[in-house]
Amino acid sequence: MDSQLTLHVDxxxxxxxxxxxxxxxxxxxxxxxxxxxxxxxxxxxCGSCTVLLGGRRVVSCLTFAxxxxxxxxxxAEGLAEADGxxxxxxxAFLDHDGFQCGYCTPGQICSAAGMLAEAxxxxxxxxxxxxxxxxxxxxxxxLDEEEIRERMSGNLCRCGAYGNIVDAIRxxxxx
Amino acid sequence: MKPFDYSxxxxxxxxxAAVMARPDAAFxxxxxxxxxxxxxxxAAPELLVDVTGLPLDRVEELPDGGLRIGATVRNSxxxxxxxxxxxxxxxxxxxxxxxxxxxRNAATTAGNLLQRTRCGYFQDVTTPCNKREPGxxxxxxxxxxxxxxxxxxxxxxxxxxxSDMAVALRVLDAVVTVLGxxxxxxxxxxxxxxxxxxxxxxxxxxxxxxxxxxxxVPPLPAGTRSGxxxxxxxxxxxFALVSVAAAVETDGDRVREARIAFGGLAHKPxxxxxxxxxxxxxxxxxEAFREAAEAELRAARPLPGNGFKIPMARNTLAALLRELTxxxxx
Numbered sequence: 441m442d443s444q445l446t447l448h449v450d451x452x453x454x455x456x457x458x459x460x461x462x463x464x465x466x467x468x469x470x471x472x473x474x475x476x477x478x479x480x481x482x483x484x485x486c487g488s489c490t491v492l493l494g495g496r497r498v499v500s501c502l503t504f505a506x507x508x509x510x511x512x513x514x515x516a517e518g519l520a521e522a523d524g525x526x527x528x529x530x531x532a533f534l535d536h537d538g539f540q541c542g543y544c545t546p547g548q549i550c551s552a553a554g555m556l557a558e559a560x561x562x563x564x565x566x567x568x569x570x571x572x573x574x575x576x577x578x579x580x581x582x583l584d585e586e587e588i589r590e591r592m593s594g595n596l597c598r599c600g601a602y603g604n605i606v607d608a609i610r611x612x613x614x615x
Numbered sequence: 616m617k618p619f620d621y622s623x624x625x626x627x628x629x630x631x632a633a634v635m636a637r638p639d640a641a642f643x644x645x646x647x648x649x650x651x652x653x654x655x656x657x658a659a660p661e662l663l664v665d666v667t668g669l670p671l672d673r674v675e676e677l678p679d680g681g682l683r684i685g686a687t688v689r690n691s692x693x694x695x696x697x698x699x700x701x702x703x704x705x706x707x708x709x710x711x712x713x714x715x716x717x718x719r720n721a722a723t724t725a726g727n728l729l730q731r732t733r734c735g736y737f738q739d740v741t742t743p744c745n746k747r748e749p750g751x752x753x754x755x756x757x758x759x760x761x762x763x764x765x766x767x768x769x770x771x772x773x774x775x776x777x778s779d780m781a782v783a784l785r786v787l788d789a790v791v792t793v794l795g796x797x798x799x800x801x802x803x804x805x806x807x808x809x810x811x812x813x814x815x816x817x818x819x820x821x822x823x824x825x826x827x828x829x830x831x832v833p834p835l836p837a838g839t840r841s842g843x844x845x846x847x848x849x850x851x852x853x854f855a856l857v858s859v860a861a862a863v864e865t866d867g868d869r870v871r872e873a874r875i876a877f878g879g880l881a882h883k884p885x886x887x888x889x890x891x892x893x894x895x896x897x898x899x900x901x902e903a904f905r906e907a908a909e910a911e912l913r914a915a916r917p918l919p920g921n922g923f924k925i926p927m928a929r930n931t932l933a934a935l936l937r938e939l940t941x942x943x944x945x
Binding site for chain 1: 616618619620641645646647648651653654663667685691693697700707708711714716717718720721746760768850851852917
């Protein structure tokens with residue numbers, strides 16, 4: 441039970457035939473050789489496989505590739521400019537030493553990119569003060585440490601680099 | 616994982632027909648729970664009918680000021696919707712208390728209602744579980760039951776429903792619209808989920824092939840304050856040990872009307888009618904809130920591992936009511 445599909449991965453159209461059981465994560469890593477999304481828990485609990493799907497952050501281990509024919513997938517690798525210049529979040533993780541072993545880092549960076557866009561669009565979190573946006577008018581949510589920690593809670597770092605990860609994200613959020 | 620066929624539904628009627636025609640078929644939306652169950656061997660559908668392309672992804676305002684929430688609206692979009700934030704804070708707060716940013720971006724309204732218990736034995740196919748395999752027994756009753764039910768459980772199952780959103784919908788008296796072969800029916804959310812009784816394999820009253828198309832939420836009376844409070848083992852991204860949703864109308868220092876539901880205590884969101892009755896007309900004091908909680912929790916039957924849930928539920932209810940009634944007087 442196979443299906444044919446095309447994924448636009450980091451700007452490149454990639455056509456492939458997959459067994460329907462193939463997750464988006466396995467399609468990227470094993471079939472297309474795009475290894476920046478990492479397989480940690482494979483159950484949606486650790487966030488290391490986070491990618492941007494149509495611009496929104498999701499865990500790629502809990503969705504089947506077959507359900508995403510024609511979709512745009514951006515991985516941490518694809519966030520960099522074509523000429524190799526790093527994305528501000530990538531640079532900030534380097535500047536603030538936002539990792540130790542690095543395994544969770546591509547997921548952290550994709551998640552942070554998606555999260556910054558959500559906050560910019562006015563999406564609240566559990567840490568957002570009640571009554572924010574009176575009249576329900578969405579406005580960008582300022583990101584302090586509590587907001588960043590809450591919004592990034594889907595990304596685990598077993599090395600415990602959280603302090604520096606928060607610093608790296610704050611540096612970009614404050615721009 | 617068992618091989619399966621995949622198809623995309625063009626319209627809701629053909630999605631229903633496709634799943635109804637095969638006992639081994641299932642609907643696929645966000646997939647955050649179903650895909651995991653397929654990996655674990657808890658579910659093994661041989662046909663997935665993808666409903667994410669159906670036009671069920673809108674939030675519409677109803678003439679009475681209520682909202683009709685499409686079945687495939689993503690949890691993150693619903694939590695951020697201006698009308699939800701303004702009129703139904705309890706719903707927005709409950710959604711944001713659940714899962715992680717990534718999962719809320721994928722998970723849908725209907726999927727959230729239909730997610731299954733996170734009981735560790737249910738998810739571990741090497742252990743007995745009456746919900747997964749009727750008649751096999753319940754490993755949780757004599758096992759690790761810290762997260763399990765203290766209200767409405769049976770000798771066959773002590774699992775709890777994991778949704779935060781559904782607890783909020785319960786105090787909002789939401790109605791689930793369901794499409795079947797004979798057309799649409801409307802199910803109040805309080806009747807949508809079941810207690811385990813002798814048939815814990817059925818979480819809800821849905822029949823095979825019936826598709827949730829929307830959730831309708833009536834408006835809250837003017838002046839009602841609503842909110843959600845959740846207690847868990849870590850600060851974020853964990854299922855509830857106890858949660859409380861409430862909508863309260865006050866009249867000066869008195870409670871005119873309170874609607875209350877507990878999460879984390881039962882096989883379904885638990886509407887606390889005894890507590891509501893105790894609060895009707897009562898003064899808005901900590902003592903009254905605790906007495907109301909007691910009135911509800913007298914029926915609780917804890918397991919060896921979860922007796923702490925009873926004082927935790929009492930304290931959480933009192934804290935939320937204090938917050939909601941204090942704001943009101945401000």
